[in-house]
Amino acid sequence: MSLTFKPVGSYHQDFSFRNSEEAIQRFPFPFPEDQYMYSVNLEPATSRNPGSIFEHCFDIDEHYRSEMVERNRVLERDPRRCLVMPHMQTAAWDTLAMLMEHLSQDYPQWFALSRDGDQWQWQNHALGIDQRFTYGDADTLPCEPLEYIGRQVQGDFALLDQREGDLFMDAGIVTCPADWSLAFDAGMSFKQWHSPVPMAHQMGVFDRALKYLVNIQVGQPVRRLNWTLTINPRLDTSPETFHEWGSDRASITPGNVGSLVHLRVELQVMARLPRSNALMFSIRTYLISMDELVTQPAWAQRLHRVLRDLPDAIADYKGMTLYRQTLVDWLSQFDSQA
Amino acid sequence: MSGFIPVRVTDIRQVTPVIREVSLQSLGTALPKFSAGSHIQVLLPNGKRNAYSLLSDPLDTRHYRIAVRHQENSRGGSRYVHEQLQVGDELRIAPPANLFPLHNEAHLHILLAAGIGITPFMPYCTELLRRGAPFELHYAYRNCISDAYVAQLRDLLGERLHCYDSPQRRLDLKHVLSNRPLGSHVYACGPQRLLDDLHQQAASLGWSDSRIHSEAFSAAQSGQPFSVQLLRSRQQLNVSADQSLLEALEAAGVEVPNLCRGGVCGQCQTGYLQGDVEHRDHFLSPDEKAASLMPCVSRGCGQPLLLDL
Numbered sequence: 001m002s003l004t005f006k007p008v009g010s011y012h013q014d015f016s017f018r019n020s021e022e023a024i025q026r027f028p029f030p031f032p033e034d035q036y037m038y039s040v041n042l043e044p045a046t047s048r049n050p051g052s053i054f055e056h057c058f059d060i061d062e063h064y065r066s067e068m069v070e071r072n073r074v075l076e077r078d079p080r081r082c083l084v085m086p087h088m089q090t091a092a093w094d095t096l097a098m099l100m101e102h103l104s105q106d107y108p109q110w111f112a113l114s115r116d117g118d119q120w121q122w123q124n125h126a127l128g129i130d131q132r133f134t135y136g137d138a139d140t141l142p143c144e145p146l147e148y149i150g151r152q153v154q155g156d157f158a159l160l161d162q163r164e165g166d167l168f169m170d171a172g173i174v175t176c177p178a179d180w181s182l183a184f185d186a187g188m189s190f191k192q193w194h195s196p197v198p199m200a201h202q203m204g205v206f207d208r209a210l211k212y213l214v215n216i217q218v219g220q221p222v223r224r225l226n227w228t229l230t231i232n233p234r235l236d237t238s239p240e241t242f243h244e245w246g247s248d249r250a251s252i253t254p255g256n257v258g259s260l261v262h263l264r265v266e267l268q269v270m271a272r273l274p275r276s277n278a279l280m281f282s283i284r285t286y287l288i289s290m291d292e293l294v295t296q297p298a299w300a301q302r303l304h305r306v307l308r309d310l311p312d313a314i315a316d317y318k319g320m321t322l323y324r325q326t327l328v329d330w331l332s333q334f335d336s337q338a
Numbered sequence: 339m340s341g342f343i344p345v346r347v348t349d350i351r352q353v354t355p356v357i358r359e360v361s362l363q364s365l366g367t368a369l370p371k372f373s374a375g376s377h378i379q380v381l382l383p384n385g386k387r388n389a390y391s392l393l394s395d396p397l398d399t400r401h402y403r404i405a406v407r408h409q410e411n412s413r414g415g416s417r418y419v420h421e422q423l424q425v426g427d428e429l430r431i432a433p434p435a436n437l438f439p440l441h442n443e444a445h446l447h448i449l450l451a452a453g454i455g456i457t458p459f460m461p462y463c464t465e466l467l468r469r470g471a472p473f474e475l476h477y478a479y480r481n482c483i484s485d486a487y488v489a490q491l492r493d494l495l496g497e498r499l500h501c502y503d504s505p506q507r508r509l510d511l512k513h514v515l516s517n518r519p520l521g522s523h524v525y526a527c528g529p530q531r532l533l534d535d536l537h538q539q540a541a542s543l544g545w546s547d548s549r550i551h552s553e554a555f556s557a558a559q560s561g562q563p564f565s566v567q568l569l570r571s572r573q574q575l576n577v578s579a580d581q582s583l584l585e586a587l588e589a590a591g592v593e594v595p596n597l598c599r600g601g602v603c604g605q606c607q608t609g610y611l612q613g614d615v616e617h618r619d620h621f622l623s624p625d626e627k628a629a630s631l632m633p634c635v636s637r638g639c640g641q642p643l644l645l646d647l
Contacts, residue, residue, distance in 0.1 A: 087442040087443060088442075094371075161442050161443075162439065163439075163441050163442060163443065164441075164548045170442075215605065217433070217435050217597075218370055218371075218372070218433055218434060218435070219341060219370065219433055274370055274371035274372055274373065274434075275371050275372070275373055275396060276373060277373040277375075277436050277439045277440075
């Protein structure tokens with residue numbers, strides 16, 4: 001399937017972001033059942049369903065240019081969205097190598113990589129970039145390697161150092177988080193940065209997930225989907241900018257719920273980085289408005305049931321308590337048994 | 339386990355009378371990158387499959403190098419490498435995995451090697467020198483028997499290298515571990531006895547467990563032949579005296595996830611419903627042993643085994 005990019009749409013102010021018909025078709029609707037509960041829903045990240053978001057390890061779609069503009073905008077305003085502790089330099093270069101290798105292999109019409117020892121040439125035709133550099137020497141790039149490649153790939157990246165049987169958030173580039181902060185979580189262990197999640201700790205979800213993640217081997221990445229809701233197609237819902245978006249939740253009415261409320265799905269891929277032994281945690285975010293979502297009747301019906309029956313603690317954690325009833329009432333018109 | 343890599347033996351070097359170094363080159367594209375402390379599994383033509391530390395420079399993806407000690411009680415793996423393996427032979431290896439990584443926040447790395455336990459520390463030294471990180475290597479061996487790479491290490495490390503030529507000069511763990519700065523980490527690779535002594539000595543000197551890292555060079559040992567039944571695939575297998583249960587399962591086409599093949603990593607943990615087990619692993623708790631076993635090292639004895647496979 002050939003990949004083309006839409007004209008640049010925005011994820012702030014006028015929110016001109018929209019999905020095409022094709023983007024709606026390939027949206028990763030995350031609910032396999034009519035109800036939702038936390039689970040360790042990890043599976044091997046093998047390629048499947050050509051054209052779907054599961055075909056390639058790092059999915060590039062029609063919003064590529066828009067998202068890269070948004071990444072630059074957020075980084076200009078807040079450079080701390082990219083952070084690399086000194087001991088994570090090797091992991092940052094590992095990440096650059098892994099992303100360049102995958103993108104050039106999976107999307108040869110847009111990306112090209114040629115290598116002669118540590119002399120590398122990277123071409124990104126989508127953004128008009130042609131860069132020669134020395135692998136391992138940050139001075140030969142316009143900026144530090146994680147930021148350099150992060151400005152050219154959709155999604156956020158956290159790089160986790162593995163030591164003492166645990167994972168530590170010691171590097172990352174995060175400009176489209178679902179209400180979490182890299183600067184706040186920096187240096188935390190796996191269970192520390194997950195401590196705000198309700199119920200799951202008691203269920204043992206994080207014990208099992210951690211045990212699984214520390215055993216991920218080179219060349220055997222795994223993936224899972226996660227979800228929440230967001231008002232407006234706003235990618236940057238970070239605590240640092242809460243004053244800009246927090247009050248949006250109080251603005252939902254029966255009249256605007258279809259256009260303002262978005263289902264936000266994260267495709268998370270976890271891969272072992274070969275030289276550093278760090279774990280890459282990539283978070284690729286997909287947004288779809290309720291108006292777009294209900295063009296798929298099965299999704300509309302199921303989402304109604306999931307949100308109607310969601311435990312209050314989870315709804316609260318996901319930040320939907322203020323407008324949940326309005327949304328459920330609106331979705332009920334698409335559920336024949338409601 | 340998928341993704342075996344075909345390789346060719348490009349060099350064999352007798353490093354000491356009992357240690358052979360083998361160089362491997364990919365038959366296809368470059369070999370995977372790896373981190374210091376990684377090992378590979380080598381599938382030998384005689385069906386034996388052992389894990390060996392990579393001792394080459396992690397930046398070198400053209401060759402891997404391993405070193406194999408001739409084991410007196412070899413089940414056939416080390417004997418094959420020493421007596422039959424030839425330059426030009428083709429083998430298959432599993433991609434590198436790391437069960438013994440460097441601790442990235444250590445302020446001082448203290449490396450303890452005994453005999454063939456030197457192998458994971460070869461890339462450690464390369465990597466730590468490249469990083470400019472503070473470290474020292476304490477290396478115990480028997481002169482002219484298990485003293486692999488001593489001259490090379492002396493050139494590379496200078497004063498960082500401390501040699502213990504047993505039995506003339508013994509490694510004094512108390513001395514090595516005493517009065518160390520906060521943030522020191524110790525890494526040991528050697529026989530189980532060394533690792534036990536290390537944990538005991540370190541504990542008595544107030545070291546926390548999180549600053550002690552070890553890798554035993556354990557592998558499956560021979561035993562009595564036994565038979566097993568597989569519940570789900572309804573097979574009956576006979577395991578010979580010098581075969582591990584894991585190897586017997588693999589020979590029958592039953593793949594069980596595994597990494598270390600030495601009873602340490604826990605990957606191949608398998609449930610059993612009945613039978614008597616001779617547990618030989620260092621992973622399972624006494625409670626877990628009532629219903630689980632590690633087929634890479636443990637064997638059946640007495641009542642026949644019924645495995646949940």
